[in-house]
Structure formats: C-alpha cells, structure tokens
C-alpha cells in the first residue's frame with residue numbers, strides 16, 4: 001500500500017485523511033466484508049480512500065435484497081412521469097456537486113480536471129435524457145389483422161448487473177444506471193476495483209433524490225468475485241458490461257447458459273484516416289485529440305493512423321511536432337492535456353507494447369519514455385508516443401494498447417485504405433478526414449465500425465446510439481430507445497369477437 005502523502009496543493013487535500021468508504025448493499029451503507037485496499041491517485045501514488053471490497057456474501061445479499069426491492073418498493077409500478085421526476089432530481093444532484101465530483105473523479109484515475117468536469121456533465125445529462133425517455137416512451141398499437149386489437153408493451157426486467165471499467169467511471173456508470181432505473185429495474189453496480197469512488201457517490205445522490213432503498217447497490221471489488229457472481233446469479237436478469245474483450249467473451253458464455261440478455265461494450269483499435277484533400281489543421285488537431293486525450297485510455301481512441309502517401313511526410317512532421325508539444329502533467333492544472341496512466345501496472349503494459357513494436361522494426365517518432373520533472377517521477381506518466389514503419393498486420397497495429405501510443409501507416413488509394421482499416425478483430429469506431437463529402441460518404445458506409453466521425457473525432461451525444469461490431473461488442477447504449485434494452489417486450493391480444501372462437505365452440 002502507498003505511503004506517499006497527497007500534495008498540500010491538491011484541492012481535496014483537507015478531506016483525504018478521513019476517507020474510509022462504506023459500500024452500498026441494496027441501500028444499506030456499511031463496511032464491505034472483502035479484502036481491505038486503497039484507491040491510489042496515479043499522479044503521485046498517494047491514497048485517495050481506503051475501503052473493504054464487497055465479498056461474495058455481500059454480492060449475494062445485494063442481489064437478493066435488490067430483487068425484493070424490485071418487487072415491493074413501488075418503483076417498477078410507478079408511473080413513468082413519477083420515476084422521471086426522481087431521475088431529474090438525480091441529474092440536479094450531480095450538477096449541484098459538479099466540482100467535488102470532478103475532483104474525486106480526477107483522483108480516481110488521474111484524468112485532467114477539464115476532462116473530469118466534462119464527464120460529470122455527461123453523467124448529469126444522461127440521467128436527464130433517460131428521465132425524458134422514460135416519461136415519453138410509447139407502447140405500440142400494432143396493425144390489426146383479425147378480431148383482436150394487438151399491442152406491443154414493455155416491462156422492467158428485475159435486477160440489472162452493471163459492470164464498468166476504470167477509464168471513465170462516472171460517465172460509464174450513469175450510462176447503465178440511468179436507463180436501468182428509468183425502465184423500472186433495480187441495479188447492482190460493480191465498478192472497477194481500482195476506481196470505486198464515483199459509483200458510490202452516484203448511489204448517495206440516488207438515495208437523496210428519492211430512488212427507493214434497495215433499488216441501487218454499489219459493490220466495489222474483484223471481477224473474479226463480485227463480477228463473476230453478479231453474472232452467474234439466477235436473479236440477475238441482464239448484464240450491461242463495459243470492459244475488455246476477453247472478460248466480455250467470458251460473460252457472453254455465462255449469459256448464453258442462463259439465456260440472459262447482455263450488452264457488451266468492449267475494446268477497440270480504431271482507424272483514423274487522413275485523405276489527400278484533408279484540411280490539415282483540423283486533421284492534425286483531431287488525430288492528436290483522438291489518440292492522446294484521456295492518455296489514450298479510451299476504447300474509441302484513434303490508435304491506428306492511415307495517411308495518404310502523398311501527404312504522409314508533411315502530415316507526420318506536423319503531427320509529431322504536435323505530440324511533442326502536448327502538456328503532460330498535473331491533472332489538477334486546467335492547462336494539462338494529458339495526465340498519468342491509471343496505474344504502475346498499466347504503464348508497464350503500455351511500455352511492453354512499445355518495446356515489442358520497436359523490436360518488430362518500428363521507428364519511434366515521438367515519446368517512448370516516462371516524462372520527468374515537476375513531480376512527474378512520482379506518478380505513472382508516459383509521453384505521447386508515435387511509431388511508424390510497421391505493417392498493419394503486426395501485433396501492435398492489431399492489439400489494443402489502451403494507452404498514448406499511435407501507430408502510423410501510409411496508404412495508396414481508397415481500396416488499400418479500406419482493406420487495411422477493416423483488417424482488425426475490432427470494429428468500434430473510425431475517423432475520416434477529407435473535404436470531399438462524396439468520398440466521406442463512401443468510406444463511412446464501407447468502414448466497419450459502430451461509430452464513424454467525419455472531420456471530427458471522439459464527440460458524443462447521449463441521443464445517439466453507441467456500441468461496437470465484432471470483438472468490440474454486442475448491443476447498443478444511449479439513444480432514446482436505449483431504455484428498451486433494459487425492458488422485456490410483451491405482446492397483448494385483446495379479443496373483439498362477439499362469438500366464441502370457432503374451435504372452442506365446436
């Protein structure tokens with residue numbers, strides 16, 4: 001466990017010594033019965049909070065009590081506008097605590113404060129949007145084809161398991177909690193072990209806003225203990241998972257055995273494509289932002305760069321100069337563009353990929369080292385790194401690094417570009433930089449990805465569905481109809497016959 005003390009200039013310094021966190025077991029706040037551990041601030045190794053993880057017993061209890069609350073609390077049967085009113089209060093509760101949540105999110109995983117404020121805003125927006133989706137969701141009267149009226153309606157499912165990774169906690173947790181609750185379900189959240197703070201804060205805000213006790217649980221702890229039981233438990237009716245493809249595939253197997261609905265938001269290795277007519281100012285800025293914001297710890301990071309060969313040398317000169325000029329440092333500072341990586345172990349993994357890429361014949365154009373000075377040697381910093389000279393099939397062009405490492409490849413023409421861009425097990429996102437809208441349309445339709453950005457990158461809207469193809473996942477989050485992913489569909493037939501059915505009458 002870390003012995004480093006937090007910097008006195010940290011805006012949260014005064015609160016840190018008091019942080020001993022309870023977990024939330026179906027509305028009951030108490031000490032977890034699992035192992036004790038610390039949440040470490042990756043910028044300097046100091047402790048943000050200590051807590052006892054949830055145990056398997058805590059998990060089973062949370063699920064059983066959530067099931068009970070689902071049946072008896074009145075949340076599932078509340079009118080949509082009544083649930084919406086509570087969810088709007090959750091959004092307001094998040095907004096009222098914006099700064100403090102953003103600061104805790106910064107300590108949770110080391111993202112710069114400007115980014116964590118945006119994540120908090122996004123979480124509030126998600127609750128607001130799902131409140132509106134809940135209140136305005138319409139069932140259908142389907143076309144009449146006999147002596148009956150036919151309807152399609154939707155029912156809440158019961159207990160939803162929400163499993164999240166460490167890279168954008170408050171936003172990913174809101175993206176699962178808001179639609180699950182809006183649909184009338186109970187939700188048991190399992191945040192990543194190393195980033196427990198935000199989900200616990202959200203549970204407190206839900207409590208204060210009037211979500212009935214028992215409808216929300218937050219169980220920080222190990223995937224192999226809490227996550228595994230959550231997925232396997234018979235009372236859990238759906239899992240919404242965001243994380244790595246290996247974990248997602250394991251969950252999909254269990255879901256198949258249980259015949260359980262599952263959404264899997266998984267990894268990526270997204271191509272970002274610069275055509276020979278691109279606006280270079282926009283393309284350079286967009287490619288830098290697409291890979292290096294969030295220190296590259298982003299599922300949609302544009303981590304494979306394809307540049308038309310005519311433009312390649314000039315573009316790479318500008319891009320490399322831009323990468324070297326990025327401000328990597330203290331997440332507290334408003335000017336910081338890239339904070340540390342999330343942990344010592346994750347930085348070692350990123351470094352391992354870079355070593356492998358160079359051993360395979362790659363040439364380092366920028367980065368490839370740990371920045372020092374201004375206290376950065378205490379944190380898990382890694383410089384923005386650009387590598388060229390590899391072929392698209394080589395391992396670091398294919399495997400998700402989840403860090404600030406960009407591989408650059410030239411292309412000859414549109415056919416070559418699409419063949420290379422689509423050569424990946426992943427298909428999460430893609431970016432296109434061109435002034436020609438017809439080429440943009442052609443490529444956007446031909447590239448295999450759940451989201452394509454044209455002359456922009458890494459922009460999001462809660463109103464627009466999000467998800468991956470192939471090894472990047474199954475199912476969609478967000479969008480007005482995202483709430484339906486958390487409901488069971490049911491068809492109703494209302495008989496209009498004046499006489500008994502002929503067979504029964506016979």
Ligand code: NAD
Pocket residue numbers: 163164165166167190191192193221222223224226227228231242243244245247248250251264265266267268298299300400402428468472473
């Ligand atoms: P991970 O798969 O290791 O862990 C994700 C979550 O699953 C954690 O809460 C973990 O404790 C839990 N978990 C681990 N084993 C489990 C098991 N056997 N059963 C149930 N739960 C288990 O991923 P990570 O390292 O935390 O996050 C990085 C990955 O997440 C990257 O691959 C990234 O691309 C992906 N990601 C995807 C999206 C998306 O929307 N597509 C968004 C963010 C991150």
